[in-house]
Amino acid sequence: MAMANELIERRARLLGPNVPTFYADPVHITRGAGSYLWDADGQRYLDAYNNVAHCGHCHPKVVEAISAQAARLNTHTRYLHEGILDYAEALLARFGPGLDQLLMTCTGSEANDVALRMAQAATGKRGFIATDNTYHGNTTAVAHLSTRRPPIGGWPDHIRRVPAPDSLAPLGGTAEAQAEAFAANIATAIAELEAADHGFAGLMLCPIFANEGMPGIAPGFLDPTVDLVRRAGGLILCDEVQPGFGRIGSHFWGHDWLGFSPDVVTLGKPMGNGHPVAGVVARPATMAAFREAFGYFNTFGGNPVSCAAALAVLEVIEEEGLQENARDVGAYLLTGLQELSHPLIHDARGLGLFLGLELARDGAPAGEEAARIVEEMRARHVLMGRVGRAQHILKIRPPMVFSRDDADMLLAALDASFRAIPA
Structure with a gap:
């Protein structure tokens, strides 16, 4: 964490204030391949967020x-x-x-x-x-x-x-x-x-x-x-x-x-x-x-x-048939999302490898809870984001090489993350 703190300080000093980073504990990424990123300590993260690396990181x-x-x-x-x-x-x-x-x-x-x-x-x-x-x-x-x-x-x-x-x-x-x-x-x-x-x-x-x-x-x-x-x-x-x-x-x-x-x-x-x-x-x-x-x-x-x-x-x-992969893995992942059970989950929806899990409490958008889930997922080494008017929708938008095994890893981490927060 010492190096991360140093990088955060350098960012503020050299890039100015309010330069955003993901997560309360920012990730220091040093390399990537396929659907995965690695931090400076060698920890691997499943990337369920970055559509920039469409064909997979460093194809x-x-x-x-x-x-x-x-x-x-x-x-x-x-x-x-x-x-x-x-x-x-x-x-x-x-x-x-x-x-x-x-x-x-x-x-x-x-x-x-x-x-x-x-x-x-x-x-x-x-x-x-x-x-x-x-x-x-x-x-x-x-x-x-x-x-x-x-x-x-x-x-x-x-x-x-x-x-x-x-x-x-x-x-x-x-x-x-x-x-x-x-x-x-x-x-x-x-x-x-x-x-x-x-x-x-x-x-x-x-x-x-x-x-x-x-x-x-x-x-x-x-x-x-x-x-x-x-x-x-x-x-x-x-x-x-x-x-x-x-x-x-x-x-x-x-x-x-x-x-x-x-x-x-x-x-x-x-x-x-x-x-x-x-x-x-x-x-x-x-x-x-x-x-x-x-x-x-x-x-x-x-x-x-x-x-x-x-x-x-x-x-x-x-x-590599990436459009077909998006259709297949996206449908598989959507089924898994729809099978998740937690009082906060209002809806699971998706088109190919662009999926959302909408959170609500008493019919109102649950933005704070969505933020908590994103942080819980980061702690479980899965990177994702959130979107929506109240930032209450978990956004899953991974590289197009995302596999069924990757989907299983994401679903297991989501299940554990939901169980970690109050209903």
């Missing part, structure tokens, strides 16, 4: 692709290079008709920032809608969509936040009424933006509402909203940073599972298996409007090393 094929390309060439896209074109062809083949062009960035925040500007360029308007319990990144523009902390000077008037779908307190009073109630709130927000002379440029959302806690919606949920947005002339901006690349098992993209075709799709974290690479996929008319209006260039976006990493990720997903 040898991705490491080799990065190393080989870095030893050959790395530069920006103002020179001709096959790497970005090879990757674009491989990636775009995974999308439905019309989503035909790619712009590459370094982070999901940048990708979402670009998506907002694409909608502005395509519509000539500047108003946006997001849910009131979402997160889409760290740039000034996308941070305005989040309700985590108010910006200096207050919330900008060209952003509207509508109530997010919720499993404990569904919009409209029932799960069946929630889709129409969500759309009705969107309609109100569009009217407000038009009345304020901002106009309606677009709606940004995650297709599985990941940061909202995956609130148990089903395919078709967004149909009334999609129809409304189309009639209003806005764009649908789909943030696939968390559900994309086969994580949900049944489909490669969350929007395909939900059953709609967006105008713009943003990608990030898992795209390079830890290498910083992200992107925006758009319809040609939308891309052309953006390029004309903004003349965008990103020095590191689409560089040869990033493209090599990203292409290797696509190949590993295919070669």
